[in-house]
Amino acid sequence: MELRFEIKQLQLKETFSIAYGNYNKREALLVELSYQNYKGYGECVAIDYYKINLSSFILKLKEIQSQIEVHRIIHPKDFFSFLLNLNLHPFLLSALDCAYWDLYGKLENKSFIELNNLPTENLVESSITISVGEIDHQIEKINKSGWNKFKVKCKGLNKGHVEKLLSLDDHIALDSNASFTDEDCSWLQENAEVEKFSYLEQPRPIDHYKILSKNSFANWMADEDCQNIDSLEELVPYYKSINIKLMKCGGLTPALGMIKKARELNYKIMIGCMTESSVGISAGCVLTGLVDFVDLDGANLIANDYATGSTVDNGKIILADKPGLGIHLK
Template identity: 35%
Template sequence: MQVKTHVFSLKNKYPFRIAHGIRYETQTFILELSEGDTVGLGEATPVPYYGITPEVMEKLVLENKEAIEDTAWDSPFEYWKQLAPFLGTNTFVQCAVDIAAYDFWAKKQQKPLNVALGINLNKAPLSNYTIGIDEISVMIERLKEFDFPIYKIKLGTENDIEIVKALRSVTDAVFRVDANTGWGVDETIKNAIELKKLGVEFIEQPLKSDNLEGMKDVMKHTCLPIMADESCVSEADVEKCIGNFSGINIKLAKCGGITPALRMIKMARENNLKVMMGCMTESSVGISAIGHLASLLDYVDMDGAMLIANDPAKGVSLENGKIVYNQKPGTGAWLI
């Protein structure tokens, strides 16, 4: 087995603003695991405010190159477990290696990843398309660019309800809203009343990630389901969300890849939590991996590759919210 890394600078099609700030480009980390003619691709977009950069990721891979290349494994689950002592301090590197391992494993079997995992794709939900915070006229323009049945609207401004009302005036699509920790308890409860009238399906992460006491109050009084995002980063966080949220949004890069994500899905189901999987600003490599897990989810947000102007890969894609698979072995992604 040989390991190879790439860093790509992904240019946003438009400035992407959320409650945390604004981004114009994002660096992503793509990793190859190869043996002979078989190449597995994995990806994780590092998050600088977590202290993770491509340089940090490359350094960790180089420091553990021998373990990554020489560890013997029959299943990606086993490989993840064996590498955890070496990579476990950086879930982003774990994720890139893990996705590459699943892609490699399925390609060795000459099967699409979902088939290798025993997942029937007929139950895959539709993906939403994300509208970042901007002037209302610009947000309307972005919404009209694609004919999606579901839109995720980023909020956390002083005129959030006004924004949703304006967007509702031009479409009958389902809305989801994501405050990215930008609201307080009373604000969330009050906003939910108006948002429900406006056809919003659920609210994602309204409070600060550690404000679980506040979430107890929200859950007692809100009229809309509440999904955890920043409050549910790792496997250990799922338990904290039980009773404090209606469901969880899993990000592969943040939790450490497909292996822990599958465990998180199982635990959520056992505790009657809804399950969503979201994406970062990432290429079709990471998006394709999400696509093969979609039938295990209630909701999916996999529009990341659509938000960039220079995708370095091709693979699973979206067409008006519907996931389009290419039936290639592995995740179906390749670098171009």
Template identity: 30%
Template sequence: MMTILEITVERWPIAGTFTISRGSKTEAAVVLCTLRDGLYTGRGECVPYARYGESLDSVCAEIEKLRDALAAGATREDLHGLIGEGAARNAVDCALWDLEAKRSGKRVADIIGLPPLKTLTTAVTVSFGDAETMAASARAMADRPVIKVKVGGEDDEERIFAVAEAAPKSRIILDANEGWTDANIVRHMLAAAKAGIVLIEQPLPAGKDAILSTIPHPVPICADESAHGTDDLHNLLGRYDSINIKLDKTGGLTEALRMQKRARDLDFGIMVGCMVGTSLAMAPAVLVAQDADFVDLDGPLILKEDRSPGLVFAGSLVSPPEPQLWG
């Protein structure tokens, strides 16, 4: 049965502005991969990320290269020999999972062999800004169990203490997005420890993080930009305590599951995160997040509106996807 590929670029406005240390954005630009066989349809969504050399055009071109292979029946396992990790493979891999589920009449979770899926508690995000503005945002979220705070400035101590004071009952994660330096990391980490921060995500630039193996970790450190796929994990030993698994980095659910298993074997903690996208991008990640220490899948909450149907959020709780959405 021939599989027909469709590639669509979509733009989803953000509610306000989403800011990290590298810049701001007002929309989520995503690529939708749709696979049709005449009876069933599978979908996958990815978010191209300029930090990794991706653009809408480059990702669409990478997916387009797979058209003939998909028509000839290429499988998820075949993708690893046809295309590298990253957003393009993620969209196709997740669409193939969805198509397999629709054809078989089984949920993806059942195909994988997962226990019944549970509702998860996701972090919600405070954008980067001045300390006063960030504290106000944190105060508005102070009833949320987990808050992820974007930092990455030269002098973040004021931001750290301001948000911690504004949300004293929340577990707070700091995400520096590679914005700290060898000169300020110890100072920032000591401030984070004093403020009761529970995790620090990617404090230093990927490839320039050797100091992490020689300085104390008063707060556990999580690799994000340094951790793409399973092959990266061995090099992170001794530098990081946890890893952030994102399907747009791993190149799909298939590799994310491999990475998750290997990370547990190596005693890494696990966060499952996301780019800013719709519920279709989050849905496969919910399966990986069933065995995560931290869940950061609030992408749809940052948008003005989400897909319909989408994931069901109740405060910080996110329910497993329904088949009409994915899987």
């Protein structure tokens, strides 16, 4: 097996504004695993509020490259056990895990969905993100969009803006990226109208969730508070829903276990993304038959997608009818 990797620049179609800052581009680390002329791909991206440094990932990959390249081809879940012993950051672990699933499926001539016997009927539509901005401009974007579901970003709580969004006859979620206060959260979860929002994502900074109640009108959804399967039990009294992102939890292999555990704990589940190319989005798409919400608009937000695979067309998930994750570079 051969390991290759390179850093790519993802250019956004327009400035993406969230509570953490404004962004015109992202750096992505593309990972390629190849064997017998078959190639599998995975990806992770540099996110400043996660303190991700892709240069350190490159150094780590160079350090472990020989261990990976001498490894024989085994089942992906067994290969993931091998990866766990390499002391990898979850973002990098995810890129390698996804690349190996893609490669293994191509070698076996079976898709990830076939290999794991996953459902593909009646897939939930993805939302598209409306970045922070003037409320009337956000509403104009919603009204002009061909998508049916929207995640509206905000920085802090403006009750007038909330009322305007609630008056729309659309599937709208609210994501403050941890910019709400305890008082904001109390007002929201005691307001019956807030039930109209599909969900309210990560209202408070990490570990400041104890003001929240899952038995309120708000469908609170954990994002940064829910990093992996170990987070789930503690969050039960506070959150109704969780956002699983492959990079946070370490890839497709742990995501499957996380979904199973979340179902046992009666969570609603979303498959989410960051600003990613079709490499990362294709990996997320294969899990959409298992979840209640989907937010996989990342590749739709960039101008220079360098891969093909599963796609999201105005919110509709179109799965690649190819082995592995169906990923190919342009």
